[in-house]
Amino acid sequence: MTAAAGGAPLEAALFDMDGTLFDSEPLWDVSLADLAAMLGGRLSAETRRRVVGGNLRDTARIVQEDLGVEADVEESAAWLLERTRQLFALGVPWRPAARSVVESVRRQGIPTALVTSSHRVLVDEVLAQLDPGMFDTVVCGDEVTHPKPHPEAYLTAAERLRADPRNCVALEDSAKGIAAALAAGCLVVAVPEDGGALADGHGAVVVPLETVTVDRLASLLAARTG
Structure with a gap:
């Protein structure tokens, strides 16, 4: 000690x-932008700041709210998790x-x-x-x-x-x-x-x-x- x-x-x-x-935040920038695009929108800078340090489900929910999209939060969270995993696998x-x-x-x-x-x-x-x-x-x-x-x-x-x-x-x-x-x-x-x-x-x-x-x-x- x-x-x-x-x-x-x-x-x-x-x-x-x-x-x-x-x-790793730049990798999250990519996966979050990709999630927003998949949902048919574009993530605002303010919402990106809001989700820093948050858990996956809350992050997916906040992104959907920001875009005004009604979608299954669990499905969005699972999509975001897998996309981020792919990016992490390339090196962090x-x-x-x-x-x-x-x-x-x-x-x-x-x-x-x-x-x-x-x-x-x-x-x-x-x-x-x-x-x-x-x-x-x-x-x-x-x-x-x-x-x-x-x-x-x-x-x-x-x-x-x-x-x-x-x-x-x-x-x-x-x-x-x-x-x-x-x-x-x-x-x-x-x-x-x-x-x-x-x-x-x-x-x-x-x-x-x-x-x-x-x-x-x-x-x-x-x-x-x-």
Whole structure:
């Protein structure tokens, strides 16, 4: 465990996937635009922003509402899932500095979890492109009863790692994900590509991903708990 002087130990690091560690949002841009076209319309920029960090069914519903289309939400969600899986299978790049952050945490012996709203079929496409064992546990959006912004996914990850959520740091990039991690009791570090999109932090500490270090995470946790 790593801790700054006088602070609680950093028991685990919990990472969101899309937009936080991996530059997958452009792939979602494509699949969402394709879904809108399949439904006979074009997705607005505002609706694209609304669905960031959301679960698949809600995303399909919001897209249909935006287009004014009446269609089966489950069918639209299934179509979107398969189209996104096809794109993920072609390769999902790391965000700059993201891999080094995860690897530095692991070198310190701190347990890691991937906590995502994406379905397992998408997550498995990403994991297949990584070194085995990079994450000690993975919690997917279709493996919880209540997806983000509910705290269940983060609470589940902490429980699996036998960590106190209050001594865990969660890295996120969306308002929904931040709300979920905060509700679970975690210290939340927001690392959005567009810092202005989370200017007030929504309760998280906003920092550039390339400046994240284990010592900085431990210090932020110590400052909160000290």
